[in-house]
Amino acid sequence: MILSGKSSLKNAPAVEALVRRHRLRPIELLPWAIAVAAYFLFPGYLALGSQIFIMVLFALSLDLILGYAGIITLGHAAFFGVGAYTAGILAVQGWHEPISGLIAAGIVAAIVGLVSGLVILRTHGLTLLMLTLAIVFMLNEAANKAGFITGGADGLQGIAIDPIFGTFRFDMFSRTAYWYALAVLFLGWAFVRLLVHSPFGRSLTGIRENVARMHAIGTPVRRRLVTAYTISAGLAGVAGGLLAQTTEFVALNVISFELSGAVLIMLIFGGVGRLYGAFIGAPVYMIAEDELAKADPVYWLFWIGLILILIVMFARGGILGLIDQALHQIRRRRK
Amino acid sequence: MTAVLETRGLNKSFGALQVAQDIDFRLEAGARHALIGPNGAGKTTFVNLITGRLRPSSGQILLSGEDVTHLPQEARVKRGLGRTFQINQLFKGLSVLENVALAVAERDGVGGDMLRVAGARRAVAEEAYALLERLRIADDALKPVRELPYGRQRLVEIAIALGLNPKVLLLDEPAAGVPSTESAIILELIEELPPDIAVLIIEHDMDLVFRFARRITVLVQGAVLVEGTPGEIAADARVREVYLGERGHV
Numbered sequence: 087m088i089l090s091g092k093s094s095l096k097n098a099p100a101v102e103a104l105v106r107r108h109r110l111r112p113i114e115l116l117p118w119a120i121a122v123a124a125y126f127l128f129p130g131y132l133a134l135g136s137q138i139f140i141m142v143l144f145a146l147s148l149d150l151i152l153g154y155a156g157i158i159t160l161g162h163a164a165f166f167g168v169g170a171y172t173a174g175i176l177a178v179q180g181w182h183e184p185i186s187g188l189i190a191a192g193i194v195a196a197i198v199g200l201v202s203g204l205v206i207l208r209t210h211g212l213t214l215l216m217l218t219l220a221i222v223f224m225l226n227e228a229a230n231k232a233g234f235i236t237g238g239a240d241g242l243q244g245i246a247i248d249p250i251f252g253t254f255r256f257d258m259f260s261r262t263a264y265w266y267a268l269a270v271l272f273l274g275w276a277f278v279r280l281l282v283h284s285p286f287g288r289s290l291t292g293i294r295e296n297v298a299r300m301h302a303i304g305t306p307v308r309r310r311l312v313t314a315y316t317i318s319a320g321l322a323g324v325a326g327g328l329l330a331q332t333t334e335f336v337a338l339n340v341i342s343f344e345l346s347g348a349v350l351i352m353l354i355f356g357g358v359g360r361l362y363g364a365f366i367g368a369p370v371y372m373i374a375e376d377e378l379a380k381a382d383p384v385y386w387l388f389w390i391g392l393i394l395i396l397i398v399m400f401a402r403g404g405i406l407g408l409i410d411q412a413l414h415q416i417r418r419r420r421k
Numbered sequence: 422m423t424a425v426l427e428t429r430g431l432n433k434s435f436g437a438l439q440v441a442q443d444i445d446f447r448l449e450a451g452a453r454h455a456l457i458g459p460n461g462a463g464k465t466t467f468v469n470l471i472t473g474r475l476r477p478s479s480g481q482i483l484l485s486g487e488d489v490t491h492l493p494q495e496a497r498v499k500r501g502l503g504r505t506f507q508i509n510q511l512f513k514g515l516s517v518l519e520n521v522a523l524a525v526a527e528r529d530g531v532g533g534d535m536l537r538v539a540g541a542r543r544a545v546a547e548e549a550y551a552l553l554e555r556l557r558i559a560d561d562a563l564k565p566v567r568e569l570p571y572g573r574q575r576l577v578e579i580a581i582a583l584g585l586n587p588k589v590l591l592l593d594e595p596a597a598g599v600p601s602t603e604s605a606i607i608l609e610l611i612e613e614l615p616p617d618i619a620v621l622i623i624e625h626d627m628d629l630v631f632r633f634a635r636r637i638t639v640l641v642q643g644a645v646l647v648e649g650t651p652g653e654i655a656a657d658a659r660v661r662e663v664y665l666g667e668r669g670h671v
Binding site: 284302 | 495499504512513539540542543550584
């Protein structure tokens with residue numbers, strides 16, 4: 087046998103580092119502390135807050151496939167949109183219970199992810215990128231044409247959502263929406279965090295790093311990718327469902343290339359493949375959008391574009407990457 | 422005795438170019454076999470056919486008597502086929518330990534587990550670490566692979582393959598790209614490989630081949646020219662001609 091003797095250093099630091107890597111660090115609780123504090127500090131911004139949580143969840147779902155598995159997509163809004171329409175249409179058609187509606191949004195989006203993933207994940211690179219785009223365009227057109235059920239270009243109106251657990255009514259100050267979106271985001275984060283630290287998640291990283299080697303160690307690569315894509319689509323669908331339920335409206339732009347691009351930009355702002363890039367990038371993008379649009383309602387996209395250029399040219403790791411570098415420098419100087 | 426690896430009449434063509442011609446090949450448990458041949462003889466093609474990166478045009482590949490000709494790469498790995506690459510194929514951004522741990526986890530069939538953190542399986546990390554110790558690269562366990570010199574990266578290649586507990590180990594030019602001062606370490610480690618593993622080494626370096634191999638197959642233009650003991654191969658006129666024809670390429 088290859089392993090005739092067990093390791094001489096039973097508690098080798100390297101082994102400890104590997105088996106402890108998933109342990110929760112205190113800093114990981116910071117986003118939640120901020121989210122709770124923000125509720126009390128900025129009571130006038132709860133609607134924006136709940137939308138930020140939704141976009142964080144959406145960007146987090148993208149990070150799973152882009153940052154970990156290395157699947158580049160410009161069509162991730164396809165799943166967000168499918169989730170939004172699923173939750174919205176259910177409510178319009180008479181199913182008003184929010185949690186089951188949200189689960190349905192996730193399941194339908196996951197199914198769309200599975201079916202499209204089985205087809206498009208046979209390809210790589212530019213072909214794959216084009217196929218993700220094609221899917222979002224097709225679904226957008228389908229939603230447009232199916233106006234009798236989606237409301238088409240006018241948007242889906244008349245969504246009514248029951249109180250959560252029959253108790254917490256959605257109010258005009260978005261208090262319920264805020265906590266609802268935050269709670270769902272928390273569950274989504276806990277799930278994705280477990281996933282990226284699981285052997286499955288590590289194998290996705292392996293596929294991103296070197297697919298030839300993953301084949302050679304016996305990994306069913308395509309099955310792993312399709313699984314990741316399906317899960318990511320489901321999470322994106324939940325995020326879309328949340329948007330439909332909290333805003334009680336669905337517009338065609340939930341299935342769009344623009345939104346796919348925006349969520350990609352958010353993730354790049356924050357940092358790709360870091361789990362917390364979504365938590366930085368989505369708020370920064372949305373608050374910047376909010377502020378820049380106030381200051382310069384016509385040209386705010388110019389500023390977003392400029393920030394993007396600066397980040398991809400000078401800070402490939404996004405804002406989190408910059409923070410990492412700064413901490414690294416400080417530690418060096420101390421030494 | 423059943424061969425752990427066998428090919429029967431293996432053919433592969435790319436258009437008009439035949440890169441493998443009727444290759445019959447056997448590897449028995451514990452074999453120390455070398456595959457040599459001039460550049461372009463089809464050595465790497467042969468490895469890619471065995472591992473399933475390429476599909477043969479005709480012929481059969483068997484692992485421990487089971488026909489795997491139509492099985493994908495990962496299924497062959499599960500049946501005990503491990504390999505290293507001529508050019509390093511590593512997870513460069515991951516630590517040395519994790520490079521090996523990924524292989525160990527896949528071998529144990531837990532590589533796809535989702536609902537438990539990887540760290541919950543301490544045995545995987547310990548086994549990977551023990552392998553690094555065996556290959557004397559445990560000091561670098563926590564370093565990202567890309568920070569290692571190329572020669573040490575070659576050892577990570579071997580560690581990953583060993584992490585699969587292979588019955589058959591294909592070493593594709595294990596000393597390629599390594600300065601001669603370091604290739605001695607690699608050779609030493611190859612000589613220490615567990616005796617029950619069948620090892621097939623593809624190599625240019627004749628010193629290494631003749632020191633290591635108990636049998637040698639010479640491949641020329643996709644076909645087996647001759648197979649025999651190192652003594653037979655050294656004395657074979659045809660082999661000399663091939664190599665002298667290459668003007669002392671060796």
